[in-house]
Amino acid sequence: MARLAIDRDFLLDFAKLEKSVQDRVTEVFTKFEHARHTGIHLEKIANARDDRFRTIRIDQFWRGVVLAPEAGDIYTLLKVLPHDDAYAWAQRRTATVNGATGRIEIRDVEAIDASLPHLEQVAQDAPRRLFDHVSDSDLRRLGIDGQTLAFARVLTDEAQLEAAEGLLPSVQWKVLTALAAGYTPEEAWDELCVDITSEQIDPDDLDAAVERSRDRVVFVDGPDELLSVLAYPFALWRVYLHPVQRSVVEASYRGPARITGGPGTGKTVVALHRARHLARTGEGKVLVTTFTSTLAESLRAGLMLLDDYDEFVDRIDVAHVDQLAHRIVREEHGALRMLTGAQERELWSTIIRDLGLSFTPAFLAEEWRQVVIAQQVRSAQDYLAAKRTGRGRPLGSQQRAHVWQAIWEFEAALREQGLWTHETVCVEAARLLAERDRKPYRHIVVDEAQDLSPEKWRLLRAAVSEGPNDLFFAADTHQRIYQHQVTLRDVGITIAGRSTRLRINYRTTAEILAWSLGLLHGERIDDMDGGVESITGCRSELHGPPPTVQGFASKEDELCAVAAAVREWMDSGVAPEEIGVAVRSNRLVKEVAETLNAESIPVRELAGGLPEDGAVSVGTMHRMKGLEFRCLVVAGVSEGQLPAPKAVVPESEDKAAHRAGLQRERCLLFVACTRAREQLLVTWSCEPSPFLTALS
Numbered sequence: 049m050a051r052l053a054i055d056r057d058f059l060l061d062f063a064k065l066e067k068s069v070q071d072r073v074t075e076v077f078t079k080f081e082h083a084r085h086t087g088i089h090l091e092k093i094a095n096a097r098d099d100r101f102r103t104i105r106i107d108q109f110w111r112g113v114v115l116a117p118e119a120g121d122i123y124t125l126l127k128v129l130p131h132d133d134a135y136a137w138a139q140r141r142t143a144t145v146n147g148a149t150g151r152i153e154i155r156d157v158e159a160i161d162a163s164l165p166h167l168e169q170v171a172q173d174a175p176r177r178l179f180d181h182v183s184d185s186d187l188r189r190l191g192i193d194g195q196t197l198a199f200a201r202v203l204t205d206e207a208q209l210e211a212a213e214g215l216l217p218s219v220q221w222k223v224l225t226a227l228a229a230g231y232t233p234e235e236a237w238d239e240l241c242v243d244i245t246s247e248q249i250d251p252d253d254l255d256a257a258v259e260r261s262r263d264r265v266v267f268v269d270g271p272d273e274l275l276s277v278l279a280y281p282f283a284l285w286r287v288y289l290h291p292v293q294r295s296v297v298e299a300s301y302r303g304p305a306r307i308t309g310g311p312g313t314g315k316t317v318v319a320l321h322r323a324r325h326l327a328r329t330g331e332g333k334v335l336v337t338t339f340t341s342t343l344a345e346s347l348r349a350g351l352m353l354l355d356d357y358d359e360f361v362d363r364i365d366v367a368h369v370d371q372l373a374h375r376i377v378r379e380e381h382g383a384l385r386m387l388t389g390a391q392e393r394e395l396w397s398t399i400i401r402d403l404g405l406s407f408t409p410a411f412l413a414e415e416w417r418q419v420v421i422a423q424q425v426r427s428a429q430d431y432l433a434a435k436r437t438g439r440g441r442p443l444g445s446q447q448r449a450h451v452w453q454a455i456w457e458f459e460a461a462l463r464e465q466g467l468w469t470h471e472t473v474c475v476e477a478a479r480l481l482a483e484r485d486r487k488p489y490r491h492i493v494v495d496e497a498q499d500l501s502p503e504k505w506r507l508l509r510a511a512v513s514e515g516p517n518d519l520f521f522a523a524d525t526h527q528r529i530y531q532h533q534v535t536l537r538d539v540g541i542t543i544a545g546r547s548t549r550l551r552i553n554y555r556t557t558a559e560i561l562a563w564s565l566g567l568l569h570g571e572r573i574d575d576m577d578g579g580v581e582s583i584t585g586c587r588s589e590l591h592g593p594p595p596t597v598q599g600f601a602s603k604e605d606e607l608c609a610v611a612a613a614v615r616e617w618m619d620s621g622v623a624p625e626e627i628g629v630a631v632r633s634n635r636l637v638k639e640v641a642e643t644l645n646a647e648s649i650p651v652r653e654l655a656g657g658l659p660e661d662g663a664v665s666v667g668t669m670h671r672m673k674g675l676e677f678r679c680l681v682v683a684g685v686s687e688g689q690l691p692a693p694k695a696v697v698p699e700s701e702d703k704a705a706h707r708a709g710l711q712r713e714r715c716l717l718f719v720a721c722t723r724a725r726e727q728l729l730v731t732w733s734c735e736p737s738p739f740l741t742a743l744s
């Protein structure tokens with residue numbers, strides 16, 4: 049029976065086709081299996097280097113290129129191209145099996161052969177060659193085969209290797225690039241983040257190689273599966289996972305496990321696939337959660353894109369943590385009366401006045417959240433002993449007693465008036481769940497976990513029984529944009545080595561990523577486990593222009609320039625929904641939106657929800673979390689706006705809190721900039737933010 053496998057290049061070609069041609073491609077291949085029996089015609093290619101490449105007629109103009117088996121039954125769809133291009137593409141190439149990974153490789157053998165004589169000539173006069181320092185056996189061990197070896201041996205500089213990127217098989221090219229950069233063979237291999245297979249490799253068994261190549265080939269069983277893969281050809285993440293991503297998705301863990309990695313490394317992708325995997329193979333209901341409703345909405349949208357969503361939807365709940373907490377508490381106490389922000393300020397003010405204290409309402413509110421709630425402080429004694437790391441002004445014991453009195457009054461008032469805050473709802477939900485033998489979930493998957501507060505962690509811990517695959521979370525502490533620095537041990541969660549780091553960024557070009565990483569240079573960022581997190585090794589294989597940083601004499605000039613940049617992108621064919629503008633304050637969101645509107649550019653303010661087709665997204669940097677745009681402006685990166693003065697405790701008040709505040713603001717700018725996929729414009733007016741001057 050013929051089996052159909054789709055290579056990611058095929059899907060990328062397909063994505064670019066006009067709808068009518070796409071429909072025709074779909075028609076041809078949905079009938080493929082049936083047609084194999086009745087004798088579908090796969091055209092042989094004259095003068096082919098590899099006669100396993102065949103073409104298939106799509107219509108008069110278009111051809112598909114298929115890798116047909118010599119003996120086995122796997123047909124791999126490789127390309128969709130105009131007739132002549134398809135033949136030319138297939139004529140020049142061969143398919144081989146990588147000696148280290150056992151996976152399929154395709155190379156432009158004709159171009160390699162054609163470039164050899166010139167390279168050999170240059171090499172004859174050169175004093176040294178690029179790979180003099182690496183032995184043949186090391187190269188072989190890393191999967192460099194005969195032809196690539198011959199090519200590598202005549203290279204004399206990195207520019208020649210750079211130029212060969214499209215010719216050589218991609219894994220072999222990457223190995224050589226790392227070795228040329230001075231990596232040891234082990235380091236070069238490590239760079240690839242792929243295992244050298246321990247299986248016996250038969251270089252002639254293409255079927256086995258295709259089977260092993262799940263990072264670039266997906267098998268489809270029948271027309272329905274094919275239709276579902278072709279339905280979202282740009283969303284490659286739905287079907288092709290990097291081997292490290294796949295291993296985490298399918299792993300069985302004895303307890304809580306986590307995935308870390310810099311921006312755009314596919315943590316959310318892994319979380320979504322992991323949730324699906326657990327729903328399909330696990331032992332009960334799965335909760336997929338995160339810390340805001342917008343992010344939860346986008347997780348749901350991601351799950352819905354997975355091909356078999358209908359089959360597992362009943363076993364998955366998507367809810368942000370507050371939503372879960374409210375649901376649990378409402379079941380017990382009925383409808384909840386929530387304390388509004390204004391009421392809370394009023395209550396603290398009254399308490400301060402009644403007790404004759406000199407604290408501000410904001411200070412007490414934060415002290416209550418970050419010390420009392422976070423550390424489960426229940427008595428004056430607890431409070432006197434509590435750690436106040438990162439909390440603004442230091443307090444003597446007399447002052448602590450006063451603060452505790454105020455907090456006691458505050459909590460008593462909430463109880464007496466039957467009022468709740470999101471924090472008390474969370475605490476109560478955790479208490480209720482801790483008492484239950486039957487937990488609502490068997491597995492919990494958390495995204496953007498670096499921003500969860502301690503009470504939210506405790507709630508999640510209480511919502512699932514301890515056991516294999518109980519909690520799985522994706523986190524990047526470099527992207528923490530709220531105030532919650534949590535040590536997992538303190539909230540009852542032990543990772544015990546069940547942590548994997550992703551390193552390949554699929555979103556952002558290397559140029560934008562490198563510039564953005566510069567923003568965090570020198571920052572020590574915790575790993576939620578008592579150590580320091582490193583972002584080194586996070587890299588991208590995509591390339592594009594470096595970010596543009598532009599300053600303007602006035603805010604008005606800056607806003608005009610933002611509108612002009614957006615207009616230019618749109619005129620060059622970028623869809624409005626692929627463009628974003630990120631700023632620090634809600635006020636600037638309004639000003640940018642007004643400026644764009646005045647230029648007749650349709651705008652979606654992200655406070656209203658996820659991006660919308662046909663509109664440019666404008667939002668605060670906080671709202672940018674979890675999103676991505678082809679082209680992005682990060683505007684208002686000016687002195688006095690970033691860091692936002694209100695978000696940073698003055699140094700004179702508390703050095704540690706000041707540093708933490710600055711770090712958060714830097715991380716926020718980092719998060720915003722790393723939402724850009726292809727182009728990033730950073731603007732400021734009057735004076736640049738100190739975060740920018742530090743870069744120059």
Ligand SMILES: Nc1ncnc2c1ncn2[C@@H]1O[C@H](COP(=O)(O)OP(=O)(O)OP(=O)(O)O)[C@@H](O)[C@H]1O
Binds near residue numbers: 311313315673
């Ligand atoms: N295996 C993959 N193949 C192709 N694209 C991928 C793959 N994994 C992730 N991506 C793409 O990379 C981009 C970033 O993925 P994702 O949002 O999961 O990263 P992240 O680590 O959660 O990012 P961040 O922390 O910055 O929010 C997305 O466009 C996603 O589709």
